[in-house]
Amino acid sequence: NAGVTQTPKFQVLKTGQSMTLQCAQDMNHEYMSWYRQDPGMGLRLIHYSVGAGITDQGEVPNGYNVSRSTTEDFPLRLLSAAPSQTSVYFCASSYSGGGRGEQFFGPGTRLTVL
Amino acid sequence: DAKTTQPPSMDCAEGRAANLPCNHSTISGNEYVYWYRQIHSQGPQYIIHGLKNNETNEMASLIITEDRKSSTLILPHATLRDTAVYYCIVRVYGGSQGNLIFGKGTKLSVKP
Numbered sequence: 001n002a003g004v005t006q007t008p009k010f011q012v013l014k015t016g017q018s019m020t021l022q023c024a025q026d027m028n029h030e031y032m033s034w035y036r037q038d039p040g041m042g043l044r045l046i047h048y049s050v051g052a053g054i055t056d057q058g059e060v061p062n063g064y065n066v067s068r069s070t071t072e073d074f075p076l077r078l079l080s081a082a083p084s085q086t087s088v089y090f091c092a093s094s095y096s097g098g099g100r101g102e103q104f105f106g107p108g109t110r111l112t113v114l
Numbered sequence: 115d116a117k118t119t120q121p122p123s124m125d126c127a128e129g130r131a132a133n134l135p136c137n138h139s140t141i142s143g144n145e146y147v148y149w150y151r152q153i154h155s156q157g158p159q160y161i162i163h164g165l166k167n168n169e170t171n172e173m174a175s176l177i178i179t180e181d182r183k184s185s186t187l188i189l190p191h192a193t194l195r196d197t198a199v200y201y202c203i204v205r206v207y208g209g210s211q212g213n214l215i216f217g218k219g220t221k222l223s224v225k226p
Binding site: 004033035040041042043044045048058059088090092102103104105106107108 | 155156157158159160163201213214215216217218219
């Protein structure tokens with residue numbers, strides 16, 4: 001199993017540009033989520049999904065969109081990038097949203113918005 | 115906001131036990147205590163979780179006080195590779211959401 005994969009690893013954007021961060025998992029997990037981590041801080045939840053076709057907002061959803069058309073993929077879209085979105089983005093998945101067991105995290109995407 | 119309080123940093127000598135404390139005085143009866151760690155900006159890694167009994171796995175032991183208001187993560191023989199930020203998280207088990215709420219954690223430095 002590849003686990004949770006994220007692409008790209010690094011990205012530089014200009015203010016106002018849009019882009020999609022990709023996240024995929026091959027463990028048939030129902031629950032997937034996106035977090036951002038700013039320097040010296042813990043992770044903050046952006047959006048999450050408890051299954052294909054179902055998404056919901058987390059703590060800091062503004063400026064981001066998600067969709068979940070398949071169990072495997074959970075892309076995160078930045079609609080109009082802003083410097084405040086400079087951060088490291090982590091995707092995670094787990095067998096169920098019920099907290100049964102561990103969440104698996106991807107390696108992260110490091111995004112800089114100029 | 116995170117429901118837990120952890121010291122911002124700790125040091126430990128290599129080969130010694132590392133004891134990381136966590137206070138969660140407002141924990142509810144259906145909330146579990148989870149521990150994750152993050153090594154050098156990698157994705158967080160699950161370590162262990164428990165409700166009220168002490169738990170042990172191949173990575174660590176978790177000791178939860180009888181009143182469940184605090185807990186201690188124990189790395190029995192710390193190595194340099196255990197240098198990381200350790201997060202203590204309380205979360206509901208069995209609900210419809212698996213969201214983790216991270217605080218700032220404890221930065222553990224294991225020294226030779």
